[in-house]
Amino acid sequence: MKTIYLAGGCFWGMQKFLDQFEGVKETEVGYANGPEKAPSYREVCDNSGHAETVRVAYDEAALSLPELLRFYFQVIDPVSVNRQGEDSGIQYRTGIYYTDADQLPEIETVYREIEAKEGRPLAVEVGPIENFFSAELYHQKYLDKNPGGYCHIPTRYFHLADKKE
Numbered sequence: 001m002k003t004i005y006l007a008g009g010c011f012w013g014m015q016k017f018l019d020q021f022e023g024v025k026e027t028e029v030g031y032a033n034g035p036e037k038a039p040s041y042r043e044v045c046d047n048s049g050h051a052e053t054v055r056v057a058y059d060e061a062a063l064s065l066p067e068l069l070r071f072y073f074q075v076i077d078p079v080s081v082n083r084q085g086e087d088s089g090i091q092y093r094t095g096i097y098y099t100d101a102d103q104l105p106e107i108e109t110v111y112r113e114i115e116a117k118e119g120r121p122l123a124v125e126v127g128p129i130e131n132f133f134s135a136e137l138y139h140q141k142y143l144d145k146n147p148g149g150y151c152h153i154p155t156r157y158f159h160l161a162d163k164k165e
Contacts, residue, residue, distance in 0.1 A: 001025060002060050004068065005032055005097035005129045008076045009084025011052035012142040013151030017075055018056055019141075020161040023063025028055045029142075030134045032097055033125075038133040044091045051125075052091050055132060065103055069096065069110040071160070075153045078114055078122045085152020095125035 008014040011029040018024050031039050034050030044050050082093050096107055115122050143149050
């Protein structure tokens with residue numbers, strides 16, 4: 001089992017999107033790579049410096065990190081700074097935060113691939129996870145509990161795994 005942290009705008013949609021893939025064993029939404037104080041959602045919305053992030057535990061035998069990252073890049077605007085969809089602010093920045101330096105070569109390979117496709121520099125941070133604080137319980141699996149909730153990710157992307165069968 002491996003772990004990666006992905007910031008892709010609103011964490012509700014990113015969690016729902018990632019949960020669909022075989023190999024993703026567990027996800028948790030939270031706040032990452034800001035000050036070392038656990039923030040409240042209100043503090044994050046008031047520019048605490050944390051990014052809305054999803055902790056992803058995955059089985060690399062079933063889903064490689066490059067595959068996971070290619071899925072991630074399907075649902076973000078990788079050149080947008082501090083904005084995804086209608087959501088804007090530092091908490092909506094994009095980022096790939098690794099737990100093990102051994103993950104970095106694969107991250108860099110996919111990053112360069114996407115950058116070449118975009119034809120310009122990406123606005124996606126890449127670095128080690130510095131801290132992660134679990135979000136409040138009501139945020140966990142939010143779109144499962146509130147299917148009509150707002151998300152910048154189009155709902156059709158929540159069913160990509162269904163089409164593989």
